[in-house]
Amino acid sequence: METIDLMLTRRSVKAGDLIEPGPSAEDLDRIVRAAIRVPDHGKLTPWRIQVLHKPGQARLGDFLADLFARHNPDAREKQIEFERQRPQRAPVLLVVTARPVIPHKIPEMEQLLSGGAVCTSILLATQALGYRAQWLTEWPAYRAEVVAFLGHNPESDNVLGFFYLGSAAQAPDERPRPAIADVVSEWAGPA
Numbered sequence: 009m010e011t012i013d014l015m016l017t018r019r020s021v022k023a024g025d026l027i028e029p030g031p032s033a034e035d036l037d038r039i040v041r042a043a044i045r046v047p048d049h050g051k052l053t054p055w056r057i058q059v060l061h062k063p064g065q066a067r068l069g070d071f072l073a074d075l076f077a078r079h080n081p082d083a084r085e086k087q088i089e090f091e092r093q094r095p096q097r098a099p100v101l102l103v104v105t106a107r108p109v110i111p112h113k114i115p116e117m118e119q120l121l122s123g124g125a126v127c128t129s130i131l132l133a134t135q136a137l138g139y140r141a142q143w144l145t146e147w148p149a150y151r152a153e154v155v156a157f158l159g160h161n162p163e164s165d166n167v168l169g170f171f172y173l174g175s176a177a178q179a180p181d182e183r184p185r186p187a188i189a190d191v192v193s194e195w196a197g198p199a
Contacts (some may be wrong), residue, residue: 014136019180021140025096025176033174035137039173040102045127052109054119055126055168059160060101062118068095071157072148094108094148096170102130106166121195123168130171143169 031039040057048054060068073092077083081197095101104127108119127143134141148154152162 009136010192014132017180018132018135019140020131021174021176021180023142024146024170025177026098026140026142026172027177028099028174030174031137031139032136035139036145036173037095037099038137039130039133041127042136046122046129047117048122049107050112050114052112052114052119052122054106054108055123056105057122057126057130058105058163059104062096062105062115065096068157069093071092072154075151075153095170096144099174100172100185102171102173104130104168104171105155105158106116106159106168107158108125110164111164120147120168127169127171133170134173138175139173141174142172144172145169 069092073088076091077088106123108116124178155162
């Protein structure tokens with residue numbers, strides 16, 4: 009498949025619809041190597057990627073279930089179990105975190121955009137190798153306790169996304185995309 013065709017047909021698959029096989033160790037290595045070849049002004053590598061296979065997913069799931077239960081004392085067991093299963097919905101889970109270098113002459117926004125490029129590259133590389141993925145944040149990405157549990161500093165690091173990788177149980181439906189005329193315009197100077 010030509011690169012442009014891959015980009016024009018890239019489509020996420022819901023995490024719950026991802027099944028085995030997930031990426032092999034070799035394919036996962038290729039996905040990560042492709043993901044880190046992004047623009048990175050200043051060569052700061054202001055992002056990190058963690059790979060969670062089933063044991064790590066289960067540990068994160070137990071933590072999320074406990075955290076959810078503590079903050080939602082009226083939660084039903086079904087809701088708590090859903091949180092336990094949240095990080096276990098696909099064969100492989102990647103966690104991408106931003107770790108901006110501050111203070112630095114490279115603006116924080118540029119560093120965050122580099123992390124966003126890592127995230128998009130994960131999606132493209134995963135599909136290029138015949139797998140599918142979904143990029144989610146959901147509530148765990150915004151909780152300092154989760155950031156710390158994953159081994160990061162909640163004062164400086166943020167979760168950019170949880171990436172669920174696997175094979176599609178069925179082909180994803182296409183979703184509506186914006187009309188080019190609605191999002192692209194030509195600018196030739198002030199009116």
